[in-house]
Amino acid sequence: MKIVTAGNYGGRIRSDCQVMIEPTRQGGIEIELVSKVKALYGRGMIAQIQRAMDHFTIQNARVSLHDSGALPWVIDARLEAAVRQLSDVKDELLSPLAYPGSAPSTRDRRRCSRLYLPGNSPSLMINAYLHRPDGLILDLEDAVAPDKKPEARMLVRNALRSLNFGHSEKMVRINQGAVGIDDLNWIVPHGVDLILLPKCESPDAVIAVDEKIRQLCQTYEIDREIWIMPIIESALGIERAYAIATATHSVVAMAIGLEDFTADLGVVRTPEGAESLYARHALVNACKAAGIQAIDSVFSDVEDMEGLKANVLKSKSLGFDGMGCIHPRQIRVIQEGFAPTAEEIEKAKRIVLAFMEARKKGLGVVALGSKMIDPPVVKRAERVIGQAVQQGLLPDNWHLTME
Amino acid sequence: MTKKYDQLTINAAGREVPCEINGKKAIPYQGVGQYKPEGKKYGPSIPSCADYPADGNKLVGSLREALVKCGLKDGMTISTHHHFRDGDLLANQIFDIAHDLGIRDLVWAPSASFPCHEHLIQYLEDGTISRIEGSMNGPLGRFTSQGRMKGMAVLRSHGGRYQAIQDGDLKIDITVIGAACADPFGNANGLFGTSTSGSIGFALADSQYADRVIVVTDNLIPFPCVPWQIQGNYVDCTVLMDQIGIPEKIVSGTTQITKSPDRLLIAELTARFCEATGIIHEGFSFQSGAGGTSLAVGDFFHQIMKEKGIRARFARGGSNLYLVKMLEEGYIDYILDGQTFDLHGVKSMADNPRHVATSPFTSYNYHGKGNFAGMVDVAILGATEIDLNFNANVVTHSDGYLLHGIGGWQNCLFSKTVILPIPLFRDRIPIIVDQVTTLCGPGELIDVIVTERGIAINPLREDLLTAVEGKGLPIRTINELYEEAVALCGKPEKPEFEDEIVAVVKWVDGTLLDSIRRVRE
Numbered sequence: 008m009k010i011v012t013a014g015n016y017g018g019r020i021r022s023d024c025q026v027m028i029e030p031t032r033q034g035g036i037e038i039e040l041v042s043k044v045k046a047l048y049g050r051g052m053i054a055q056i057q058r059a060m061d062h063f064t065i066q067n068a069r070v071s072l073h074d075s076g077a078l079p080w081v082i083d084a085r086l087e088a089a090v091r092q093l094s095d096v097k098d099e100l101l102s103p104l105a106y107p108g109s110a111p112s113t114r115d116r117r118r119c120s121r122l123y124l125p126g127n128s129p130s131l132m133i134n135a136y137l138h139r140p141d142g143l144i145l146d147l148e149d150a151v152a153p154d155k156k157p158e159a160r161m162l163v164r165n166a167l168r169s170l171n172f173g174h175s176e177k178m179v180r181i182n183q184g185a186v187g188i189d190d191l192n193w194i195v196p197h198g199v200d201l202i203l204l205p206k207c208e209s210p211d212a213v214i215a216v217d218e219k220i221r222q223l224c225q226t227y228e229i230d231r232e233i234w235i236m237p238i239i240e241s242a243l244g245i246e247r248a249y250a251i252a253t254a255t256h257s258v259v260a261m262a263i264g265l266e267d268f269t270a271d272l273g274v275v276r277t278p279e280g281a282e283s284l285y286a287r288h289a290l291v292n293a294c295k296a297a298g299i300q301a302i303d304s305v306f307s308d309v310e311d312m313e314g315l316k317a318n319v320l321k322s323k324s325l326g327f328d329g330m331g332c333i334h335p336r337q338i339r340v341i342q343e344g345f346a347p348t349a350e351e352i353e354k355a356k357r358i359v360l361a362f363m364e365a366r367k368k369g370l371g372v373v374a375l376g377s378k379m380i381d382p383p384v385v386k387r388a389e390r391v392i393g394q395a396v397q398q399g400l401l402p403d404n405w406h407l408t409m410e
Numbered sequence: 411m412t413k414k415y416d417q418l419t420i421n422a423a424g425r426e427v428p429c430e431i432n433g434k435k436a437i438p439y440q441g442v443g444q445y446k447p448e449g450k451k452y453g454p455s456i457p458s459c460a461d462y463p464a465d466g467n468k469l470v471g472s473l474r475e476a477l478v479k480c481g482l483k484d485g486m487t488i489s490t491h492h493h494f495r496d497g498d499l500l501a502n503q504i505f506d507i508a509h510d511l512g513i514r515d516l517v518w519a520p521s522a523s524f525p526c527h528e529h530l531i532q533y534l535e536d537g538t539i540s541r542i543e544g545s546m547n548g549p550l551g552r553f554t555s556q557g558r559m560k561g562m563a564v565l566r567s568h569g570g571r572y573q574a575i576q577d578g579d580l581k582i583d584i585t586v587i588g589a590a591c592a593d594p595f596g597n598a599n600g601l602f603g604t605s606t607s608g609s610i611g612f613a614l615a616d617s618q619y620a621d622r623v624i625v626v627t628d629n630l631i632p633f634p635c636v637p638w639q640i641q642g643n644y645v646d647c648t649v650l651m652d653q654i655g656i657p658e659k660i661v662s663g664t665t666q667i668t669k670s671p672d673r674l675l676i677a678e679l680t681a682r683f684c685e686a687t688g689i690i691h692e693g694f695s696f697q698s699g700a701g702g703t704s705l706a707v708g709d710f711f712h713q714i715m716k717e718k719g720i721r722a723r724f725a726r727g728g729s730n731l732y733l734v735k736m737l738e739e740g741y742i743d744y745i746l747d748g749q750t751f752d753l754h755g756v757k758s759m760a761d762n763p764r765h766v767a768t769s770p771f772t773s774y775n776y777h778g779k780g781n782f783a784g785m786v787d788v789a790i791l792g793a794t795e796i797d798l799n800f801n802a803n804v805v806t807h808s809d810g811y812l813l814h815g816i817g818g819w820q821n822c823l824f825s826k827t828v829i830l831p832i833p834l835f836r837d838r839i840p841i842i843v844d845q846v847t848t849l850c851g852p853g854e855l856i857d858v859i860v861t862e863r864g865i866a867i868n869p870l871r872e873d874l875l876t877a878v879e880g881k882g883l884p885i886r887t888i889n890e891l892y893e894e895a896v897a898l899c900g901k902p903e904k905p906e907f908e909d910e911i912v913a914v915v916k917w918v919d920g921t922l923l924d925s926i927r928r929v930r931e
Contacts, residue, residue: 021837044838046809047902076837079900105897130837133898134672137862171898335671 013088013158014081015127016073022130024074024082026089031067036060042074055079059086062100065093080169081129081162088158102165104198111231112176112200114259117141117397118236118300119329120341121178125150127159132166136173138335141342144178147190148205156182160193167197176200178236181216188219195223199233201259206267207237208244210254217255234259236302240267245286248293260300262331263290266307278314280321291326303327309334319344346398347391355388355395360406362388414562415911418925423801425849427922431562431914432541439921442852447777447919452578454619466595466633468647473500473626474507476647477584480622482508485515486583487543489616492522493588493600493607493749497659500588500626502529509538517561519582520544521571521612522815526659534559543580544571545815546913554912555811557928563812563913565805565926568612568748569774569781569821570918575615577777579920585616585623587640588654592627596645597638599767600750601760603629605655608729608750608759610639611769617644628654639767661752667709667732668702672833672862677703679883680790680831680860681710686881687874689788689827690714697726697822698790700751703831707790708732715741726773726786729755729765737765746782748773748818774821776918786825793830795846798888800853800868802830803846805915808839810847810905810929812913820918823855827874834861840895840902842888847905849924850915859888866891906930 009030016025024042031037038056040049056070072082080102087100121142124132128150135143145163147156167177179194180203181187187204194202204216213235220233235257239245245268252261265283269276276282287303294301303322306315315337322330323345330341347355357375362385365373373380395401412433418426421438430436437445462468470476482488488508490501501520508516514537518530521544528549533539541561546554554563566574574580589598590606600607605628617623617640625640626649635642668674684690690711698704709732715722724744727733731754736742738758745765750756758765773782783789794814795803804819806812822828832841842859857874859866864886867874878885907927917923 044902046905047840048838048900050903051900076839078838078898134675134862137675138671336674 009093011089011092013092014077014085016075020130021075022077022081022133023128024072024077024085026082026085027071027073028065028089028093029069030065030093031069033067035067036065037069039069039071040074042072042076044074044076052082055082056086059083059090059100062098063090063096065090077129078133078169080165084161084165085158088161091157091161099161099164101197102169105169106171109172109198112234114232114234116176117329117394118176118260118302119345120332120338121302121329122175122332122335122338123150123180123305126163126179127151127155129162129166132170135335136171136175138338139173140175140332140335140338141329142176142178142201143172144180144203144331146180148180148182156186160190164193164197167194167199178203180205180238188215191216191219191223195220195233196227196229200231201234201236203262204235204237205264206240206244207251208241209247210250213237213251213254213258217257220257232257236260236262238262238264239286239290240264241271242268242286245289248290249296252293252297252299258297258299260302260328261290261294261297262302263287263304265304268304278318287325287327295326300328301326303330305331305333306337307333309337312336312340315340316344342398346400347395351391352395352400355391356401356405358385358388359392363406412561415914421922423849423852423923425924427914427925428562428911431564431922436914437921439917439923442854445919445921447577451576452581452619454621466642468596468642468645469594469630470647470649473503473586473624473649473651476624476626476649477504477507477586478511480584480624480646482511482513482584484513485517487517487519487581489519489582489585489620490521491587491610491612491616492520492524493610493612494605494655494660496524496526497605497656498524498526498588499654499656500586501527504586505530505533505538509533509536514538515540518542518544519580521568522817523547523550525549545817546812547815548813551805551812551814555806555926555929556931557908557910557912559912562911563926564916565816565913566916567774567816567820567918568770568818569776569783570816570916570920571612572615572770572775573777573918573920574916575619576775577920582616582620583622585613585620587613587617587623587625589625589627589640590655591629591631591635592625592648593631593633593635593642594648595633596623596625596640596642596648597633597635598625598627598640598642599635599637600639601637601756602631603627604657605629605653605660606657606753606756607655607660608756609747609767609769611748611767613640614769614771617641622646624649626651626654628652637767666702667705670702673703674706675862676831676833676860677706678710679862679865680707680829681714683829683858683860683865683878683883684711684788685714686883687877690718690720692720693723694720694787695722695724695726695785696788696790697786697825698728699792700728700730701792704728704790704792705730705732707831708736712736712741726768726782726789727751727755729758731755734758734765737762746773770818770821774818774918776821777920781821781824783821783824784826786822788827788829789822789825790829790831791819791822793832793841793851795843796830796832796841796856796859796888797843797846797853798892800856800859800888801846801849802851802853802856803848804850806848806926808843808847808902808905810907812926816850816915820851823851827857827871828855829858829860830856831860834863834891834895835899838899840899842892842895843902844892848915848926859891861891863894864891
């Protein structure tokens, strides 16, 4: 009979496990367990395997588990992924909802720093929230090898249920096209806040995703909003940026992916980025016109903090609101880079105070010293204050503590 | 054949320990600072210059000749030191020679052992060596935990080793001291040559109290060898060999700041804690080790000190590039160095009068008129397990196997604030447990646990609890941290042990703190 395997084991892989199942005709469930934490959790792991076999009503099989310290929700995902290769079972083996009642995310929440996590690598997921990114992206697309895509779905689903996201928004990057639509079946019922839609080239792709989400929300009686962030990665996508940004109400941000974009253009991606300047301008403009957040491409050299910082400042000056992160150490540089500077905050405080003062006195015209201040200036200042408060650079009641 | 141990009693920490080990009466742990020794220190026999070459040339032809000359025989205690760490070439050769001579039942008393000493397992099995008193790392630890050592293994801290030798608890017949540089008279240091290790202070007690002292070098220079970290007046004979250590393995401690974002987070939290509580203040002192996280803590200290213009009066090393940089930039007045972790440390100790070699006598010995450990404001240490009463374990792993020595860890617990920066769990192995497998340090001496998921302060430290109020640090109780670990990893089962005791853990005053039992396999 055929032997199936799922998961990863060996070499430098940690916090993961590999499950092998060989169906047999008799003899019940025989379990082989190899684990460096066998002395600590051996009995529990054997019971967990037995429970999974019962769940899927498998009566006879040799099951072997090679483990390097996988958490229980990871083991469950690997067991299920192996069983699914044997037969097309309907029932899922869901890990417990560890943080029930987490608040749904809002349209305008900050999405400045979002950390990508490969969807089939549990070791990188477990502590990710501790680095306090605005969002954690469980990636089902490019960070997962093609033959591992099916098992990554179960791992990502269980992560959505059992992993601590802290204050980070729960995001998943799905695959393109039909596979991506199918991905949604695995994640929408389990607490995801936002879907990243890669290589998006048309409003239709967004609408298809949105409709599938609506359908699933109805089936599973989910009343929280699930947002969409299309990623534009081609010349055609840039040309249609505004239509994509406004395709549905659930689009709250749009990102640009420069590796694929420059490949599409047939040019080399340079640190200065002259080749993508038009695209970045176009994307920012489309986002601002649509009233959504504009997100810049990731910076791929995780050692080069100075280069990242320069890139962030450039990005901010173009009008972007944030940038993807591919390593936890990039998070702080990105957050600090996009945050308003002390000077910007001081200036904004004076403008907003003057505006409040003028309103209190019933004045229609706001003046700061001898200068008249136009409404858009006040709006920008309010935006800066809002960002500063959100990032803890200013207390909520800052105007009360002012001299 | 003496019994490994006899009759058990419960000590002041509630742990079961033998009343007698290896045929000698043992004193159970009585609490921190409770046991007061009586009597005189150990005195080796009085030598006479008449028995030594008047021209000071004590060179003999080989290590074998030296051992024979020193009267190597059955049942003796032979000591060595870990200055060459995993690059040590001496200890294995000593026992090769002993085996060759057909000598049996030796006791090996190293200041620490390393994986390279796995070679000695054959001699523990064939009876050349009967037991180890000191430390059992890696393969030797596993061997001990399997109950395969003939005698009872004894674990001591660096300070406890000095105490035991000074007090006569551990009587050394022959010590072999490897030194990067020595003269024919026996003056020696670890500063010059190819096998440099910086300080060779771990050999001080042995030079003073062992009956016979052999100095071995691969860099013999004419008298005088200065500075004389080891004084030739204690030395019986000197030996020149081709090579005594493998240089690249001598500096085998972790000498790079960690790049792991999770460990950096823990290190940064530790430094922020020290900043918020005022531990980092003008004229303060600190001790930190060689691990990647410890180095990162030191680096964050450096940044804070730079920002605030703070200088430390002294740092206790484990010196390395980063500590040396702080010394040279003027952020530390002195490095008091117990062991040197890289060549930058060695060079600095040789060149800079403010980088001072220390020994377990000055730093750690509990049976002295004070020691340096208590003067240190903050010590950053590690642990394999910590329990809900802040008791900690550094020698056994959660699977029950003995894998590490105590090092200077117990001694450093006497610093004013002891902080253990550790991950709450790693690959499902929890660090905070309901009860430690082996007790190495009483909780009353352990003040703060810093994990990536929050900081727990020992309730005894009301001053620290007050100091962190309103500072925005993630302060939690140790029970909360424990419960979070259990929620994520599951409640761990306990490793299973046989009744047989295979090793004992000594406290800094020579009393028995805990017993280690044979692992059920």
